[in-house]
Ligand code: ADP
């Protein structure tokens with residue numbers, strides 16, 4: 134489905150980004166996993182992906198798409214009705230088999246942190262270390278406190294900490310057990326928006342420094358792109374794409390992914406003489422659709438440039454100032470719209486006729502049928 138040049142570019146990105154993790158062993162593998170809370174109504178269907186040692190994988194998708202369920206399956210809280218889960222090369226879940234959570238050594242950080250309110254920071258962190266002698270426990274906790282930057286607050290109770298500090302304690306409590314894989318369910322959703330940027334960076338540093346393998350669940354594509362080595366996009370319980378953030382953004386494999394991870398416009402076209410003809414110009418038929426095929430060209434605002442020009446039929450319908458850019462909505466004679474991202478200093482009045490310049494190397498083609506299906 135993807136154009137060849139794009140494939141090569143994504144391979145390059147993958148090589149640059151993950152040159153160190155690509156050669157590493159696989160820690161977790163899901164093979165065709167289906168899980169249902171109620172018979173006949175699977176919450177996730179036929180999910181397959183793998184996570185390598187030290188890798189951060191983001192599970193991305195809208196509310197209710199099955200992200201938490203996927204984590205619960207990995208942690209061993211939910212059985213599978215078909216498929217297999219392998220952790221460190223061992224089969225831990227299959228129909229009729231459910232290796233218990235405590236034997237999986239997965240660490241979990243929940244949305245609401247779930248700290249023990251009656252325990253001080255130090256005892257929250259040490260909670261899972263009962264099996265160790267007192268002095269070893271204290272040493273582990275001390276290292277963790279330093280690592281998460283909370284030294285000095287160890288005698289406090291959870292209610293005496295900010296949301297961000299509570300989250301660090303929850304992280305420390307999971308990490309101190311040296312989990313095989315750390316599972317983080319929307320860990321930033323309870324934080325103030327202006328704190329999340331810093332917390333993302335801190336968490337990324339912490340996971341990298343400790344070489345922790347992690348799955349982070351989020352419904353926010355910016356967060357997934359900022360954190361992940363690879364992203365798995367879920368929709369309605371199904372895995373739509375599993376790829377690097379760059380490939381997910383530039384070469385989405387379905388219209389749903391295209392739309393979910395950023396502003397996307399879909400312009401209908403038809404294949405003629407080896408080209409895709411649309412009302413905003415001709416594009417290469419990269420995928421090799423047959424002549425006469427009805428397709429849709431997906432374009433992102435960063436690939437559309439506008440130049441005010443007399444006698445043009447496209448017009449500016451709206452401008453949204455976004456600080457670093459102006460996002461223009463352009464109306465086409467057919468009634469379709471495209472968006473264009475322009476410099477924050479490029480200000481044109483509403484109604485201005487404009488010529489569209491589209492960077493054809495970034496476009497992605499879908500069959501018209503798949504787009505109308507996704508929109509229903
Ligand atoms: P997400 O975390 O992506 O928001 P979930 O994994 O929580 O999605 O839910 C996936 C689907 O499973 C949803 O349709 C949800 O209503 C359903 N579901 C989740 N938990 C339960 C449960 N305990 N019992 C029944 N259905 C559930």
Ligand code: MG
Nearest residue numbers: 200201202318
């Ligand atoms: Mg959830």
